[in-house]
Amino acid sequence: MEILILLLALFVLSLFLGVELITKVPPTLHTPLMSGTNAVSGITLVGALLAAGSGDSPMLVNVLGFIAVTLATINVVGGYLVTNRMLAMFKRK
Amino acid sequence: MSPNLINFIYLVAGVLFILGIKGLTKPKTAVRGNLLSALGMLLAVSVTLITINDVDYRYIVAGVVVGSLVGSVMALRIQMTSMPQMVALLNGFGGGASLTIALAEYFSKLGVAPNSMAEMLVPVVVDSSVFGVGAEGTFALIAIGLTVMIGALTLTGSFIAFAKLQELMKKSYGLPGGPTGNAILVIAALAAVVFVAMDPGNMVAMMAIVGLALLLGLFLVMPIGGADMPVVIALLNSYSGIAAALAGFILGNTVLIIAGSLVGTSGLILTQIMCVAMNRSLANVLFGKMAAGGETVDADEVYAGKVKSAQPDEVALMLEIAQRVVIVPGYGMAMAQAQHAVRELADAMEAKGVEVEYGIHPVAGRMPGHMNVLLAEAEVPYDKLVEMDRINPTFEDTDVVIIIGANDVTNPMARESEGSPIYGMPILNVDKAKNVIVIKRSLSPGFAGLPNPLFAMDHTLMVYGDGKKAVVEMTTALSQA
Numbered sequence: 001m002e003i004l005i006l007l008l009a010l011f012v013l014s015l016f017l018g019v020e021l022i023t024k025v026p027p028t029l030h031t032p033l034m035s036g037t038n039a040v041s042g043i044t045l046v047g048a049l050l051a052a053g054s055g056d057s058p059m060l061v062n063v064l065g066f067i068a069v070t071l072a073t074i075n076v077v078g079g080y081l082v083t084n085r086m087l088a089m090f091k092r093k
Numbered sequence: 094m095s096p097n098l099i100n101f102i103y104l105v106a107g108v109l110f111i112l113g114i115k116g117l118t119k120p121k122t123a124v125r126g127n128l129l130s131a132l133g134m135l136l137a138v139s140v141t142l143i144t145i146n147d148v149d150y151r152y153i154v155a156g157v158v159v160g161s162l163v164g165s166v167m168a169l170r171i172q173m174t175s176m177p178q179m180v181a182l183l184n185g186f187g188g189g190a191s192l193t194i195a196l197a198e199y200f201s202k203l204g205v206a207p208n209s210m211a212e213m214l215v216p217v218v219v220d221s222s223v224f225g226v227g228a229e230g231t232f233a234l235i236a237i238g239l240t241v242m243i244g245a246l247t248l249t250g251s252f253i254a255f256a257k258l259q260e261l262m263k264k265s266y267g268l269p270g271g272p273t274g275n276a277i278l279v280i281a282a283l284a285a286v287v288f289v290a291m292d293p294g295n296m297v298a299m300m301a302i303v304g305l306a307l308l309l310g311l312f313l314v315m316p317i318g319g320a321d322m323p324v325v326i327a328l329l330n331s332y333s334g335i336a337a338a339l340a341g342f343i344l345g346n347t348v349l350i351i352a353g354s355l356v357g358t359s360g361l362i363l364t365q366i367m368c369v370a371m372n373r374s375l376a377n378v379l380f381g382k383m384a385a386g387g388e389t390v391d392a393d394e395v396y397a398g399k400v401k402s403a404q405p406d407e408v409a410l411m412l413e414i415a416q417r418v419v420i421v422p423g424y425g426m427a428m429a430q431a432q433h434a435v436r437e438l439a440d441a442m443e444a445k446g447v448e449v450e451y452g453i454h455p456v457a458g459r460m461p462g463h464m465n466v467l468l469a470e471a472e473v474p475y476d477k478l479v480e481m482d483r484i485n486p487t488f489e490d491t492d493v494v495i496i497i498g499a500n501d502v503t504n505p506m507a508r509e510s511e512g513s514p515i516y517g518m519p520i521l522n523v524d525k526a527k528n529v530i531v532i533k534r535s536l537s538p539g540f541a542g543l544p545n546p547l548f549a550m551d552h553t554l555m556v557y558g559d560g561k562k563a564v565v566e567m568t569t570a571l572s573q574a
Contacts, residue, residue: 003345004229004232004342007341007342007345007347007350010347010350010351011338011341011342011350011354014338014350014351014354014355015354015357015358017111017355018354018355018357018358018359018362019358019362021111021114021115021118021355022114022355022358022359022362022363023362024118025114025117025118026118026119026120027366027453027455027461027462027465027480028120028453028462028465028469028475028478029117029118029120029123029462029465030363030366030460030461030462030465031176031180031460031461031462031463031465031466032117032123032127032462032466033114033117033359033363033461033462034180034326034327034330034359034360034363034460034461034462035176035179035180035183036113036114036117036126036127036130037114037330037334037355037356037359037360038180038183038184038187038330038333038356039130039131039134040110040113040114040130040134040352040355040356041187041333041334041337041352041353041356042134042187042190043110043134043137043337043348043349043352043353044187044190044191044194044336044337044340044349045134045138045190046137046138046141046346046348046349047190047191047194047337047340047341047343047344047346047349048156048190048193048194049138049141049142049145049153050141050145050344050346051193051194051197051198051201052148052149052152052153052156052197058200058201060200061197061200061201062149062152063152064193064194064196064197064200065152065153065156065193065194065197066152066153066155066156067156067189067190067193068156068189068190068193068194068197069152069153069155069156069157069160070155070156070157070159070160070163071160071186071187071189071190071193072160072186072187072190073156073157073159073160073161073164074160074163074164074167074183074186075164075183075186075187075190076134076138076160076164077160077161077164077165077168078163078164078165078167078168078179078183079164079168079183080127080130080131080134080168081164081165081168081169082167082168082171082176082179083127084124084127084128085168085169086173086176086466086469087120087123087124087127088124089466089469089470089472090120090123090469090475091120091121091123091124
């Protein structure tokens, strides 16, 4: 139960931090912000890796894990690449 | 590796994500921010790969290879005008990932995996203790149920948003009963979550959450039309983050919670900014009908005999003697792929000593910041892209405003006509400028379905035709003048 409370504290504090950070992002960068956060939400890849594996799991779990790894990887790779592509356009003058 | 070290590295990854978003607060530091964020991801994924043992790597390798391939092709091929579609798809994949993680965790803890639908109908006798001790077990089950629900509705909702943006789906369909029908789906799905929490072996209830939430995603987004898409995309962005944070609770994983809540708040704040920019509540965007109420305004009455048109070369003569010109782009500029042509026109004007700026309404385009990205692609310096609040006071000192592909965000009825459905929406006060040029195919109404009195004003000239062609002709005429 103690761990749960700690996780909850982390969650609530991250929400407040998120509000402080995001409100400072200028409208010009809102599209890269969205694709960049898409990439960050690909952090589910960590969860997917933990779910995909376990050697003695039933087939169904492995298949679900495979789908999760695939989708999360698309988000990570696609998200960071496309954000970088866009931001490079803003950088040049 | 010790669990403490792993968690410490996850913390470092979380900090890198935060620094990454902080980098996005300035165009100059944004590229570095994105790289820091990617570094955090690499760190978190690598440490996870090292720690998992006794795993079947075939599934992992296959997933990473397929995902990297699809992701990089999408990212490198996508046109900047289609960014809203790309983000819609990524939102959907994020939701789908959380959904499948939660389901995998559920069946894995349950210890049984049904091989057929028939087996799924037979409940397994387990109590919540396999998911955690005492209250923790119940909490874990609720977290699984909610992750499944939000993940599933984000998945289907995002695909519908994609279909609408790609114009594969042009009509709007809704549940009979509208909001009531959706509310019933939400309550039913939540009830199924409670069932699963009380009776974890009840796989039918788990499948019911999946089914109901998939339907909910469809019916939430299907009734929503084009110009409201910025709100929908931002909201689904937020959902994909919330689903990731909830998945973090299921797995007791700190970095998922930090990253997920950052994404969740980002989407929510963007949603709110979009709603404020349209002077509508979120509920009104999701369930409301835009043109409900208000007296209907007859377009013929507004336009009759008052609309004047001009040819591009006549406009060029006006531009040549202007001191300050503001360009107001809208979704039509994206449709016509006219961003490069617009930049060239601005270059030609600047060569003649004209001061040029761009006025960007927050909901111009199909997603937050859409116009900015298009113009950045055309190499317009970002300091020339001016937000609504800063550009509005300058219109009185502006000689010519060129509107390309924007309509409702310039409609003075939002300021003046109290009965109008768009009354109160903040607009770009382009009618205060000395001359207004509107490049448009016809006098057809915008998304709000309203005539725009701006088009009939004395100082407004309509340039009919394809946006790109008209702009190119103006540039040519101006350069030769």
